[in-house]
Amino acid sequence: MSALKLERGASSHSAYDLRDYHAAGEERHTLAVIVDNEAGALARVIGLFSGRGYNIDSLTVAEVDHTGHRSRITLVTRGTPAVIEQIKAQLGRIVPVHEVHDLTVEGPSVERELGLFKVMGGGEKRVEALRISDIFRAKVVDSTLESFVFEITGTPEKLDAFADLMRPLGLAEVARTGVAALSRGR
Amino acid sequence: MSRSMTGARMVVEALRDQGVDTVFGYPGGAVLPIYDEIFQQNDIQHILVRHEQGAVHMAEGYARSTGKPGVVLVTSGPGATNAVTGLTDALLDSIPLVVLSGQVPTFMIGTDGFQEADTVGITRPCTKHNWLVKDTDSLAETLHRAFHVATSGRPGPVLVDIPKDVQFATGTYVGPKQVEPARYQPPRKGDVGAITRLAELIERAERPIFYTGGGVINSGPAASQLLTELVEATGFPVTSTLMGLGAYPGSGKNWLGMLGMHGLYEANMAMHGCDLMINLGARFDDRITGRVADFSPHSVKVHVDIDPSSINKVIRVDVPIVGDVGHVLEDLLKIWKSRGRKTNPAVKQWWAQIEQWRARKCLSYRNSDKLIKPQYAIERLEALTKGRDRYITTEVGQHQMWAAQYLHFEGPNRWMTSGGLGTMGYGLPASIGVQVAHPEALVINVAGDASWLMNMQEMGTAVQFRAPVKQFILNNERLGMVRQWQQLLHGERYSQSWSESLPDFVKLAEAFGCKGRQVSDPASLDDAIREMIDYDGPFILDVLVEKHENCFPMIPSGKPHNEMLLGDLEAAEDIGTAIQSDGAVLV
Numbered sequence: 141m142s143a144l145k146l147e148r149g150a151s152s153h154s155a156y157d158l159r160d161y162h163a164a165g166e167e168r169h170t171l172a173v174i175v176d177n178e179a180g181a182l183a184r185v186i187g188l189f190s191g192r193g194y195n196i197d198s199l200t201v202a203e204v205d206h207t208g209h210r211s212r213i214t215l216v217t218r219g220t221p222a223v224i225e226q227i228k229a230q231l232g233r234i235v236p237v238h239e240v241h242d243l244t245v246e247g248p249s250v251e252r253e254l255g256l257f258k259v260m261g262g263g264e265k266r267v268e269a270l271r272i273s274d275i276f277r278a279k280v281v282d283s284t285l286e287s288f289v290f291e292i293t294g295t296p297e298k299l300d301a302f303a304d305l306m307r308p309l310g311l312a313e314v315a316r317t318g319v320a321a322l323s324r325g326r
Numbered sequence: 327m328s329r330s331m332t333g334a335r336m337v338v339e340a341l342r343d344q345g346v347d348t349v350f351g352y353p354g355g356a357v358l359p360i361y362d363e364i365f366q367q368n369d370i371q372h373i374l375v376r377h378e379q380g381a382v383h384m385a386e387g388y389a390r391s392t393g394k395p396g397v398v399l400v401t402s403g404p405g406a407t408n409a410v411t412g413l414t415d416a417l418l419d420s421i422p423l424v425v426l427s428g429q430v431p432t433f434m435i436g437t438d439g440f441q442e443a444d445t446v447g448i449t450r451p452c453t454k455h456n457w458l459v460k461d462t463d464s465l466a467e468t469l470h471r472a473f474h475v476a477t478s479g480r481p482g483p484v485l486v487d488i489p490k491d492v493q494f495a496t497g498t499y500v501g502p503k504q505v506e507p508a509r510y511q512p513p514r515k516g517d518v519g520a521i522t523r524l525a526e527l528i529e530r531a532e533r534p535i536f537y538t539g540g541g542v543i544n545s546g547p548a549a550s551q552l553l554t555e556l557v558e559a560t561g562f563p564v565t566s567t568l569m570g571l572g573a574y575p576g577s578g579k580n581w582l583g584m585l586g587m588h589g590l591y592e593a594n595m596a597m598h599g600c601d602l603m604i605n606l607g608a609r610f611d612d613r614i615t616g617r618v619a620d621f622s623p624h625s626v627k628v629h630v631d632i633d634p635s636s637i638n639k640v641i642r643v644d645v646p647i648v649g650d651v652g653h654v655l656e657d658l659l660k661i662w663k664s665r666g667r668k669t670n671p672a673v674k675q676w677w678a679q680i681e682q683w684r685a686r687k688c689l690s691y692r693n694s695d696k697l698i699k700p701q702y703a704i705e706r707l708e709a710l711t712k713g714r715d716r717y718i719t720t721e722v723g724q725h726q727m728w729a730a731q732y733l734h735f736e737g738p739n740r741w742m743t744s745g746g747l748g749t750m751g752y753g754l755p756a757s758i759g760v761q762v763a764h765p766e767a768l769v770i771n772v773a774g775d776a777s778w779l780m781n782m783q784e785m786g787t788a789v790q791f792r793a794p795v796k797q798f799i800l801n802n803e804r805l806g807m808v809r810q811w812q813q814l815l816h817g818e819r820y821s822q823s824w825s826e827s828l829p830d831f832v833k834l835a836e837a838f839g840c841k842g843r844q845v846s847d848p849a850s851l852d853d854a855i856r857e858m859i860d861y862d863g864p865f866i867l868d869v870l871v872e873k874h875e876n877c878f879p880m881i882p883s884g885k886p887h888n889e890m891l892l893g894d895l896e897a898a899e900d901i902g903t904a905i906q907s908d909g910a911v912l913v
Contacts, residue, residue: 179458180446191451222638229635235455235475235510 166218168197169244170251170321171228173213176236177203184234185213194219194227198253198296198318210238214321216296243321251321255299256281257290261310269309276302287312328500333462334359334493337426340469342369343502346397348388348762349373350381354401355441356428359493361399373762373791376783378405380755382412382483383781386421387759390742391717393546395422395476396759402428403441406487407448411749413483414452418746419569420544422481424472425453431491432460445487454482460489462497470502479512480633481544512632516649516657523645524604524628525662531602531626532672533679534562537585537614540569540745541607541631541651543738549652550738553606554578556659560669563680565593567608568730569745576734582680586614587881588727591688591890594879596680597622598887605629607651610640611746612912620886630654688879689731691893698848700725700800700871704732704772707798710855716740717760717769721753721777724806724877729772751780754797758784761793768796768859775801776825785838788864796858797866802873803828810876815910831868838864846870884909 175181182201189196198216203209217227224242231240243249257278259269262285273280273290276298282289292302296319303314331339337360341349350373353361364372375381378400385396400409406427416423430439446458455475459465468486476484528534536557542549550573557564557580564574565585574581583590585597597603603625608614610629615621621641629636629643630651637646647654691701704725718733719742720726726743735741742760744752757771771778778799788795808823835842840863845854851869858867878893 180450180456183447184450187451222642226635226639229637229639233480233633233635238509 164220166220167224167244168216168218169224169242170249170319171215171217171231172239172241172243172321173215173231173237174239175211175213175234176238177209177211178236181211181236182213184236185215185231188230188234189217189227192230194223200318200320214319216319241323243323246323248324249321250324251295251319252293253296253299253319254291254293254317255302256315257292257303257306257311258287258313259290259306259310260287260312262286265309269306272302272305272309278302328498328504330496331499332359332363332494332496333465333488334363336462336466336497336499337469337488337493338363338367338370339499340466340502341397344470344473345394346370349397349399350375350384350388350759351399352378352381352401352405354405354428356402356430356490357399357405357426357488357493359490360426360428360488372399373758373787375755376786377781378408379411379751380758380781380784380787382409382416382423382425383749383752383755384759384762384784384787385423385425386412386416386419386752387719387742387756388763389416389421389423389759390543390756391739391760392763393739395424395473395481398423398425400425400427401441402430402445403443405441406445406485407443409485410448410452411747413449413485415744415747415749415752416483417452417454419744420481420540421483422476423483424469424476425483425485427485427487428493429458429487429489432489433491435489445485449485452483453485454480456485456487458487458489459492462492462495465492465497466499466501467505470500470505471508473502474508475510478508478510480541513648514632514650514653516630516647516654518657518661520645520647521654521657522661524647524658525665527602527626527628527645528560528562528604528662529665529668530670532670533596533600533676534560534602534604534673535582535596535600536562536564536574536604536606537566537597537608538564538570538573538606539567539608542570542573543607545607545650545652547738549607549650549655550574552652552655552659556655556662559659559667560662561673562604562669563596563677565589565597567611567614567745568743570608571730571741572735572738575736577736584730586611587616587883588731588877588879589881590731591686591879591892592680592683594881594887594890595683599679600625603627605631605643606655607631609636612640615640616881617884617886622887686892688890688892691875694872695848697872698846698851698869700728700802700875701732702848703798703800703851703869703871704728706851706855707770707772708733710852711768711770711859714768717742717757717764717767719743719753719756719760719769719771721771721773721780722748722750723774723777723808724802724810724875725772725774725777725800727807727877728800733772750777752777754778754781754795755784755787757795757797758788758791758793761788761795762791765793769794770796770798773797773799774806775799775803775828776805779825779829782834785835785840785864785866789839792863794861794863794865797864798855798858799831799866799868800871801828801831801868802871802875804873806875807877809874813876814882831866835864835866840864840866842866842868844868844870882909883912
C-alpha cells in the first residue's frame with residue numbers, strides 16, 4: 141500500500157486542498173455566483189441549498205450586467221470544508237450558472253452590508269444614540285421627535301456591533317440587505 | 327432556413343430535426359394543438375400510454391437501450407405531476423429525456439385555472455433543467471437547447487412547459503443549426519496530468535480493481551470497448567455497480583460480478599482489500615459503500631466522472647479526473663501503452679486471493695424439486711436465453727437483485743433497471759420502451775408481483791402497439807425485500823408486506839388480449855419459459871416461487887464490505903441480530 145502513497149493535495153493544483161479536508165469545524169464562506177438573469181434562476185440556487193440541507197447565512201441578488209442579463213448572487217454559507225466544496229460543485233452544475241467564486245479562499249475581498257436601524261426613545265438615550273451613530277459614521281435618514289432611522293454601511297460584524305449598542309437605547313426595528321462582496325485588486 | 331408556423335407545428339418540426347422517431351405520451355386539453363399536428367404527419371410515431379408515469383419509464387427504456395434521448399408528451403396539471411416520478415428516476419440514473427408538457431394559456435397562469443399546476447416549480451428539483459416558454463418565437467430555440475442540455479455532460483431529464491396559447495400562436499421556426507451554440511458545454515477530456523498519474527498507479531499497484539458504473543454505459547458503446555480492452559490488457563479484476571452491468575462482458579475472465587449491498591462476496595472483498603481503486607463513471611452510492619468510514623480503507627482511489635459534483639461527494643478520492651469516461655479511457659490507454667504497458671507482477675497473488683473468495687461460491691442456494699426457487703428461475707431464464715441479443719428490464723426489489731446477480735450481460739444497453747430512485751413499477755413500461763426501439767429483439771421484464779401491479783395498466787399499451795414484451799413475474803405473494811428487512815430488523819413483524827387478493831395473472835393477460843401462463847413446478851419451468859419466449863406477442867409468465875427466500879449476499883446497513891451476510895449463515899446465526907441499532911436508521 142505504501143508504494144502507492146500519495147501526498148495530500150498531490151492531485152490538485154489548489155492550495156485549498158492542503159487543508160484538512162475532514163476537519164469537523166464549520167467555516168464561513170462568501171460565494172459569488174454569476175447567473176443568467178432568467179426566470180427561476182434564483183429558485184434553482186435556493187432550492188439547491190434547501191434540498192441538500194446546506195445553510196444560507198445571507199443572500200443578495202441583483203442584475204449587474206443589464207445588456208448581458210447577468211445577475212450576481214452573493215451568498216454567505218457555513219459548513220465543513222467538504223460541504224463547502226460540495227456546495228460549489230453543485231452550484232457549478234446548475235445550467236444557468238456561469239461562474240462560482242469562493243471569495244473566502246480566492247484571495248482578499250471586501251464585504252459590505254447596508255442596514256437601516258429604527259431607534260425609539262427620548263431624553264438621554266436619544267442623545268446617546270445619536271452620539272454612537274456618529275462614531276459608527278451612520279447617517280440619520282429619518283427623524284421624528286421620538287425616533288431616528290439610521291443608515292449604516294459596513295461589514296456584517298460592524299452592523300452587529302451597532303445593533304448591540306442600540307438595543308438598550310431603544311432599537312425598535314432593523315432591516316439589513318445582506319452581504320455584497322468583491323475580491324480586492326486585480 | 328427560418329419559417330413561420332404555429333407553436334404546435336414547431337414542436338413536431340423540432341422533434342423531427344432532432345432525429346426523434348418516437349414520442350411516448352397522453353393527450354389532454356393543454357396539448358391538443360400539438361396532438362393535432364401529430365395526427366397530420368407520419369415521421370414520428372406516438373405511443374399512447376395508459377398513465378403518464380408509464381410514458382416516462384418507456385422513454386427511459388428507449389433511451390437506455392439506444393443511447394438516444396427519450397421523448398415524452400403530456401398535458402398540463404395531472405399529466406405533468408404524473409410524470410414527476412419518472413423524471414426523478416431519470417435524474418438519479420442520468421438518463422437523457424426531453425419531456426414536453428402542456429400548460430394553461432399564459433394569461434391564465436397563476437389563476438388556479440383548470441388543470442393548472444406550477445410545472446416548472448414542481449419539476450425544478452427533479453430535472454436537470456426546465457423551461458417555461460412564454461412566446462412562440464423562442465419555442466424552437468428552447469426545444470433545441472433542451473435536447474442539448476439533456477444529452478450533454480452528465481445526461482438527465484429536461485422539461486419544456488408550453489402554454490396552450492404559445493402552441494396556437496404563429497412564430498418563426500429556427501432549425502438546430504441556426505441556434506447559437508449553447509454556453510453549456512461540459513468538458514469531455516480529462517486532465518492529462520491526472521491521467522498520467524493514473525497510468526503510473528496502474529504500473530505499480532499490487533491489488534488493483536476497476537469499479538465501473540453507469541457512466542461507462544452513458545459514454546457510449548466505444549467506452550465499453552475501451553474498458554474491455556483496458557481490463558484485458560492490464561489483467562486487472564473488474565466489478566460494476568447495478569447501473570454499469572454489461573459495460574464489461576459478464577463472460578469475461580476478469581469479471582467479479584456486481585458489487586454493493588447485494589453484490590458478490592469476491593467483488594466486495596476485493597473492493598475492501600484493494601490498494602488501487604479505479605472508479606470509472608460510478609458515484610460511490612450508499613448501496614455501494616456500506617459504512618463510509620470503513621470503505622476500502624487501504625486503497626488509493628481514482629475517480630473518473632463527468633460531473634465535478636460527484637468527486638469527493640461521499641468518498642474523498644486521491645486522483646480526481648473530471649471528464650467523459652470514454653475520452654479518459656482512450657487517453658489512458660494511449661499513455662499507459664506508450665509507457666511500456668507495465669503492470670506489477672504482484673497482481674498474480676492478488677488474483678490468487680480473489681480466487682479464494684470466489685471459491686466461497688456466494689451465489690449458491692439450496693435448490694428444491696418441489697418449489698421453484700427464485701434464483702433457480704433466473705438461472706433457467708439465463709440458460710434458455712443465452713446467446714440471444716436479449717434486453718432485460720426489472721422492477722425493484724429482491725427479483726431485481728437476483729437478476730443482477732444471476733444474469734450475465736455481454737454488452738452495454740441491454741440492462742434497464744431503476745437504480746438510484748428504486749422505482750417499483752419501472753420495469754413493465756421500460757420493457758415496452760425498449761421493445762419499441764428494438765421491435766425484433768427479445769425483451770424480458772424480470773418482475774416481482776407487487777412491483778408489477780404498480781404500472782400494470784401499460785399491458786394495454788403493449789397489446790395495442792404489438793410490443794411482444796415478456797413479463798417474467800417472480801410471484802412470492804410478498805413485498806419480498808420489505809419482508810426481508812422486516813425479518814432482519816423488525817423482529818419478524820411482517821407489517822403490510824404481503825400481497826393479499828392478487829389477480830389471476832393468466833386471466834389478466836387474457837383480459838388484456840395477450841397470453842399468460844402460471845408455473846409452480848420446477849419440472850415445468852423450462853417449458854414455460856420456452857413458451858413465453860416463443861409466443862408471438864406480449865406474454866405474462868406467473869412464476870410461483872418460494873415465498874420466504876432471502877436475497878444474499880447482503881451487506882447489512884451500517885456495515886463495511888468485509889462484513890457480509892451469506893446465504894448459508896441464515897441457518898447458523900440468528901438473522902434478526904445482523905443489523906445493529908446504528909445501522910437500523912439507514913435505508
